[in-house]
Every structure is written in structure tokens, then in C-alpha cells.
Amino acid sequence: MDTSAIPVARLHGAVKRYGGLTAVDGLGLTLHHGELLALLGPNGAGKSSAIALLLGLHRADAGRVELFGQDPQRIEARRRIGVMLQNASLPATLRVRELLRLTASYYPVPRVLQESAELAAIADLLDRPYGKLSGGQQRRVQFALALCGRPRLLFLDEPTVGMDIEARQALWAAIRRLVDEGCSVLLTTHYLEEAEALADRVCVMARGRAIHEGTVDELRARVSMKRIRCLSTLPPELVAGWPEVAEARVEAGRLHLATAEAEVVVLRLLQNDAYLRELEVQRAGLAEAFTELTRDAAEASTDQREAA
Numbered sequence: 287m288d289t290s291a292i293p294v295a296r297l298h299g300a301v302k303r304y305g306g307l308t309a310v311d312g313l314g315l316t317l318h319h320g321e322l323l324a325l326l327g328p329n330g331a332g333k334s335s336a337i338a339l340l341l342g343l344h345r346a347d348a349g350r351v352e353l354f355g356q357d358p359q360r361i362e363a364r365r366r367i368g369v370m371l372q373n374a375s376l377p378a379t380l381r382v383r384e385l386l387r388l389t390a391s392y393y394p395v396p397r398v399l400q401e402s403a404e405l406a407a408i409a410d411l412l413d414r415p416y417g418k419l420s421g422g423q424q425r426r427v428q429f430a431l432a433l434c435g436r437p438r439l440l441f442l443d444e445p446t447v448g449m450d451i452e453a454r455q456a457l458w459a460a461i462r463r464l465v466d467e468g469c470s471v472l473l474t475t476h477y478l479e480e481a482e483a484l485a486d487r488v489c490v491m492a493r494g495r496a497i498h499e500g501t502v503d504e505l506r507a508r509v510s511m512k513r514i515r516c517l518s519t520l521p522p523e524l525v526a527g528w529p530e531v532a533e534a535r536v537e538a539g540r541l542h543l544a545t546a547e548a549e550v551v552v553l554r555l556l557q558n559d560a561y562l563r564e565l566e567v568q569r570a571g572l573a574e575a576f577t578e579l580t581r582d583a584a585e586a587s588t589d590q591r592e593a594a
């Protein structure tokens with residue numbers, strides 16, 4: 287049977303409740319062989335809970351959850367995955383080499399130790415106790431542990447938090463190499479550049495639901511917000527009152543604005559402040575994208591309710 291036709295991971299109408307709180311609310315998600323899907327969304331959107339369902343750490347209260355077409359709690363499914371979660375607690379006294387050997391021993395066909403170390407750029411850390419490493423170094427070790435079993439599916443939950451630019455780019459290159467080898471990846475990130483650098487597809491979540499699915503370019507195209515930064519004598523309260531301005535604040539002495547109508551706002555700024563300097567206009571980041579998509583989704587559901 288051609289197993290590559292079976293989705294690597296699948297949620298269908300999945301629901302996860304914690305007491306009265308619905309963290310995952312009828313979520314549908316499919317990840318195919320060799321694909322990198324970025325799961326995006328503001329804090330509390332339900333991304334980690336969705337991953338916990340796929341990892342079999344929680345049972346869904348409703349809907350279906352499958353890993354390689356199987357129940358995620360089955361050992362055959364688990365042996366094909368590698369996981370890098372946000373809060374990994376590993377024994378501080380073990381050396382990196384020992385951690386890698388131990389983790390690799392759980393898998394049927396692991397990579398040789400040196401290969402895992404090189405992929406994660408930790409060859410120089412092998413003899414160091416894990417607890418003595420910096421935060422960024424620990425993240426790289428966690429990445430090595432996630433890939434050492436030659437997984438067919440990698441879960442990477444905010445993998446580059448705490449890494450410097452160089453380490454982040456090295457990790458992106460390693461992720462691309464794994465995907466080229468046919469590994470599928472489910473990634474969560476708060477960095478749009480990260481999704482842009484890696485993802486074939488993105489799924490944006492808000493309040494436990496998927497509110498947008500497509501390529502990063504399609505996400506950008508749906509989001510018209512721009513960021514404006516400048517040195518200005520205008521008080522932020524005044525600028526916040528302009529109808530085109532979604533957000534205005536002062537940070538490090540600079541006025542920061544978010545707007546869907548950058549040209550109109552730039553014109554107003556120039557008309558109202560003769561001393562305006564160092565004007566910059568940038569594309570929106572993920573934070574603005576989430577605000578805009580969440581608002582669109584809320585408006586769409588109000589429209590639906592009113593039409594019913």
C-alpha cells in the first residue's frame with residue numbers, strides 16, 4: 287500500500303476542553319508527507335493544545351485525531367515522530383552525548399550520534415552537562431533529540447525562541463534539509479519571517495478554530511496592515527484618534543502606528559508635524575496579521591448570525 291497517500295497527521299472536528307474552557311473548538315487540520323505546515327495564532331489560540339492532541343498527550347473530547355492514520359497513542363505512531371516542545375525539562379547532570387544516546391535508543395532506526403550532532407550544530411557541546419548550557423544551546427540540543435530518531439514527522443513548538451540570528455538561521459537550514467529528505471514538520475511560531483522562510487502552508491488559529499489557511503503570501507495578501515515608525519512631536523493620544531489608525535504608542539522615544547491605510551496616515555503626519563523625522567513604513571508582522579484576521583473572523587460570524 288502507498289502509505290505516502292495517508293495524511294501524516296490529521297485533526298477532524300477536534301475538540302479539547304479544560305473544564306469550562308474550550309481550547310480547541312472543532313479544528314480540522316491535515317498534514318501531508320514531506321510538507322511543512324506552520325500553525326500560527328496569538329497566545330492562547332489553542333496551538334499547543336492541538337499539538338498535544340496529535341501527540342496523544344490529551345484525548346479529544348470530540349472529533350477524530352490521527353497520526354499516520356492511527357491513534358496517536360499507539361507506539362507504532364509514536365516511534366515515527368520527533369518532538370521539540372516549549373517547556374522541555376531534561377536531566378541537568380547528564381551530558382549531551384548521554385542524552386542523545388538515551389533518546390536514540392527508543393527508536394528502531396536512529397541516526398548515528400555524530401550526524402544528529404552535526405545537523406543541530408552541537409558537535410562542540412557533546413561532553414557538556416545539559417544544565418550548564420545557555421538557553422539557546424539547550425534549544426539546539428532539544429532539536430538534536432527531536433531529530434535523532436530519524437522521525438517521519440517533527441513537531442517543533444516555537445523552536446527558535448531564545449536563539450540568536452546565526453543559530454536561528456542554522457536551525458532553519460537544518461529543518462529545510464530534513465524536509466528535503468521527506469520529513470514532514472508541524473511548526474508553531476510567533477515569527478512571520480520563520481513561517482516565510484520555511485512553511486509550504488500556514489494555518490492561523492484563533493479561539494481554538496482555524497481562521498485562515500493558505501500560503502504565507504496569501505496570508506500577507508489578506509493582511510493590509512502596515513507599521514509606521516517616526517520621530518514626531520505629535521502626542522500618541524491625538525494620532526490614535528485618527529480614523530485610519532488602528533494603534534498608536536510611543537516606544538523608545540518613537541511614535542509607532544499600525545494602519546491599513548499607510549499613505550493617508552503618512553500624509554496626515556507630514557501635514558500635522560513640520561518636524562517629523564526618520565519616517566519608516568513596514569509590512570505588517572504576525573501580531574498585526576492576527577489582529578486583522580481575528581477581527582475579520584468575528585465580523586463574519588456576526589454577519590452569519592444576523593443572516594440566520
Ligand SMILES: Nc1ncnc2c1ncn2[C@@H]1O[C@H](COP(=O)(O)OP(=O)(O)OP(=O)(O)O)[C@@H](O)[C@H]1O
Pocket residue numbers: 304307308309327328329330331332333334335336
Ligand atoms: N492544562 C491546561 N489546563 C487548563 N487550561 C489550559 C491548559 N492548557 C492550556 N489551557 C488554556 O487553553 C487555551 C489554549 O492554550 P494553548 O496553550 O493551547 O494556546 P497556544 O496557542 O499554544 O498559546 P501560546 O502561543 O501562548 O503558546 C488557553 O486559554 C490556555 O489558558
